[in-house]
Amino acid sequence: MIRMRLIYLLLILLIAGSPEARASIEVSNHSPEVGETITLTFSAPVDSLTVTYRPNSSVSKTEVLVNNPPATSMEWASKEPGLVSLSYLDRSGGDAQSVRQDLSIRFEGLSGSGLAVMLFAGIILFGGATMAFRTLFQEQDEGRPEVFDPEEMPDT
Amino acid sequence: MSTKRGNWNSKLGFILAASGSAIGLGNIVFFSSNAYQYGGGAFYLPYFIALFVLGLPIMMVEFGIGTLTGKSFPLALRELAGKRAEFVGWWSIGSAMFITAYYIAILGWAFGMMVGAFGSLFEPGISAPFTPFETPTDSPSAMVYFFNLLATWWPVLFIFVIWGLNLLILRKGASSIEKAVRIFVPLMWVFMIGLVIRGLTLDGGFDGVMYLFTPDFEGISDASVWRGAFSQMFFSLSLGLGTMTAYASYLPRDADQVNNSMLVSFLNCSFEFIAGIAIFSLLFVFTLNPAGSTLSLSFFVIPQGINELSTIPWITRLFGFLFFFLIVIAGITSSISLIEGPASAMMDKLKITRKKALTIVAIPCAIGSVLCTLPIIIDKGLAGNGTLGLSILDITDHWVFSYSLLIVGLVESLAIGWILGADKLRMALNQHSKWNLGKWFNTLIKFVIPIVLLTVILSSLWNERTGLYGANVDLGSFNWLPWFIPIFWLAVSLSFSFYLTNKPYKK
Numbered sequence: 289m290i291r292m293r294l295i296y297l298l299l300i301l302l303i304a305g306s307p308e309a310r311a312s313i314e315v316s317n318h319s320p321e322v323g324e325t326i327t328l329t330f331s332a333p334v335d336s337l338t339v340t341y342r343p344n345s346s347v348s349k350t351e352v353l354v355n356n357p358p359a360t361s362m363e364w365a366s367k368e369p370g371l372v373s374l375s376y377l378d379r380s381g382g383d384a385q386s387v388r389q390d391l392s393i394r395f396e397g398l399s400g401s402g403l404a405v406m407l408f409a410g411i412i413l414f415g416g417a418t419m420a421f422r423t424l425f426q427e428q429d430e431g432r433p434e435v436f437d438p439e440e441m442p443d444t
Numbered sequence: 445m446s447t448k449r450g451n452w453n454s455k456l457g458f459i460l461a462a463s464g465s466a467i468g469l470g471n472i473v474f475f476s477s478n479a480y481q482y483g484g485g486a487f488y489l490p491y492f493i494a495l496f497v498l499g500l501p502i503m504m505v506e507f508g509i510g511t512l513t514g515k516s517f518p519l520a521l522r523e524l525a526g527k528r529a530e531f532v533g534w535w536s537i538g539s540a541m542f543i544t545a546y547y548i549a550i551l552g553w554a555f556g557m558m559v560g561a562f563g564s565l566f567e568p569g570i571s572a573p574f575t576p577f578e579t580p581t582d583s584p585s586a587m588v589y590f591f592n593l594l595a596t597w598w599p600v601l602f603i604f605v606i607w608g609l610n611l612l613i614l615r616k617g618a619s620s621i622e623k624a625v626r627i628f629v630p631l632m633w634v635f636m637i638g639l640v641i642r643g644l645t646l647d648g649g650f651d652g653v654m655y656l657f658t659p660d661f662e663g664i665s666d667a668s669v670w671r672g673a674f675s676q677m678f679f680s681l682s683l684g685l686g687t688m689t690a691y692a693s694y695l696p697r698d699a700d701q702v703n704n705s706m707l708v709s710f711l712n713c714s715f716e717f718i719a720g721i722a723i724f725s726l727l728f729v730f731t732l733n734p735a736g737s738t739l740s741l742s743f744f745v746i747p748q749g750i751n752e753l754s755t756i757p758w759i760t761r762l763f764g765f766l767f768f769f770l771i772v773i774a775g776i777t778s779s780i781s782l783i784e785g786p787a788s789a790m791m792d793k794l795k796i797t798r799k800k801a802l803t804i805v806a807i808p809c810a811i812g813s814v815l816c817t818l819p820i821i822i823d824k825g826l827a828g829n830g831t832l833g834l835s836i837l838d839i840t841d842h843w844v845f846s847y848s849l850l851i852v853g854l855v856e857s858l859a860i861g862w863i864l865g866a867d868k869l870r871m872a873l874n875q876h877s878k879w880n881l882g883k884w885f886n887t888l889i890k891f892v893i894p895i896v897l898l899t900v901i902l903s904s905l906w907n908e909r910t911g912l913y914g915a916n917v918d919l920g921s922f923n924w925l926p927w928f929i930p931i932f933w934l935a936v937s938l939s940f941s942f943y944l945t946n947k948p949y950k951k
Binding site: 344373399402424 | 455480481482483486488489492610628648651652653654655656658659660663666668669672700704707708710711713714717727729733880
């Protein structure tokens with residue numbers, strides 16, 4: 289469960305954080321809505337951009353956008369809400385280095401199905417707990433003492 | 445010699461203790477990590493279904509056998525399903541002791557991070573004795589702070605503090621556990637609700653919450669999401685460890701265990717519900733990409749979010765302190781139950797005093813905790829876990845946590861379903877319950893749960909085919925650890941079970 293395999297995290301950290309890796313992706317809006325077009329600006333001409341939806345999850349999806357000819361900026365709109373990672377390989381400094389930018393893509397308005405699941409789960413869980421609490425204390429009101437009678441205890 | 449086991453003073457005390465046992469690191473740390481890993485909205489619906497298909501019925505079995513027999517887990521299984529079932533009970537107790545050892549090591553690190561909130565956790569210029577972290581940071585970094593902490597002897601001191609607190613709470617059994625949980629469990633809720641309020645009042649926080657709850661039907665069709673959801677439910681409710689049976693054995697025989705199971709399970713999942721809201725709102729607002737590990741979310745990512753909560757340093761420090769304090773108290777309410785399970789089982793079987801039972805459990809487990817916090821650096825480049833302690837913990841956790849609980853759950857449902865008879869347990873539970881269980885309960889215990897658990901276990905084993913866990917990292921002179929640890933765990937836990945099962949038992 290704990291899975292302290294840090295290698296991916298460290299690689300990302302080292303690539304993104306090393307002094308040589310100053311190449312970057314500037315975005316016009318860090319939290320756009322789904323379908324909202326934003327401008328991405330690169331520090332050097334980029335020929336292809338990888339978009340990863342739900343990065344680092346087992347259900348992540350990747351899409352590669354091609355820039356032909358390579359350019360220092362492009363327009364992009366997310367197809368899905370949630371965390372999205374944009375990355376490209378920067379070859380300007382000799383060795384190719386991955387440059388990454390994470391974004392939080394907002395829902396377009398209110399997510400009806402999300403709200404419905406949240407309310408449904410909340411009502412079942414908190415409602416169920418309340419109902420069970422009431423049952424627990426009803427027994428007490430009906431005559432069973434809250435402090436148990438030691439005579440009633442299992443013989444151990 | 446007869447041994448007095450003690451009893452709960454009130455129903456509320458039992459509910460607080462059992463829910464405190466269920467609510468632990470699994471709810472705060474692992475739930476959010478798993479929910480993210482399995483796609484947020486793709487995860488929540490399967491997880492919710494798992495509560496009704498797996499969580500509630502097994503909880504009813506574990507509570508039921510505790511009150512019906514008035515015995516701890518192995519002896520309850522013996523009484524209801526024979527000596528072979530007792531062996532499995534002792535195996536779960538042995539595995540619970542391994543889990544206790546490293547669970548307390550994690551709490552020791554959380555304690556170190558809590559102390560660090562008022563030290564250098566939220567300050568720039570920190571470094572750690574590992575190649576990637578040798579240069580002092582330009583900004584605060586919880587990850588560098590954590591690895592620096594890991595490479596010191598402080599966590600060894602902190603685990604003794606945590607062990608001391610556990611034994612202090614457990615010294616008088618049910619009555620002293622009850623006193624502690626009456627303070628700790630409500631505090632946990634208050635702190636988590638505080639974090640929810642802060643997360644939701646940040647711009648974009650609600651979108652993070654919607655990310656958790658909006659169903660992603662493409663992700664739901666992925667089998668691994670269901671495996672993750674069912675495993676999370678089992679771990680989160682502390683099933684297969686013997687703790688719930690031990691707690692229930694202190695209740696009178698006519699306790700309504702259907703209602704108690706519902707109450708504890710719903711409280712546990714309600715806590716996860718609000719923990720998910722708090723953590724996903726922070727993840728989204730600060731665009732925190734939880735790469736890497738399960739622990740990384742709570743030890744690195746959330747502190748990073750907390751660091752950006754306020755520009756006023758003392759507020760950041762206070763939030764950081766409270767977050768790790770929450771993890772420590774949630775962990776302690778669970779670790780006391782992890783220790784109580786083996787202690788009560790030994791008291792029952794060996795007819796020894798509580799003090800002696802606690803000593804027998806605490807000494808090997810505390811040695812295990814020390815091993816898991818050893819700051820010896822064996823992997824300076826951090827290709828793996830860095831220190832000897834964390835490597836031991838990681839490999840132990842992989843084998844013990846991933847397999848023993850599920851195997852125990854499988855055997856338990858087969859023993860109760862087919863040897864005792866699910867119908868007998870159902871009738872016994874219905875006798876004192878306001879909510880009568882229908883015949884669907886028998887179907888779940890006899891067929892559905894064994895099939896689900898067997899599928900999860902086999903698919904996990906299938907994933908092992910690519911190589912021995914941990915063997916892909918060079919551990920220097922400790923390269924034998926990846927094969928030694930699973931063999932050691934199996935040899936020790938099976939010998940322990942064999943010895944205790946064959947020990948004469950006087951009722």
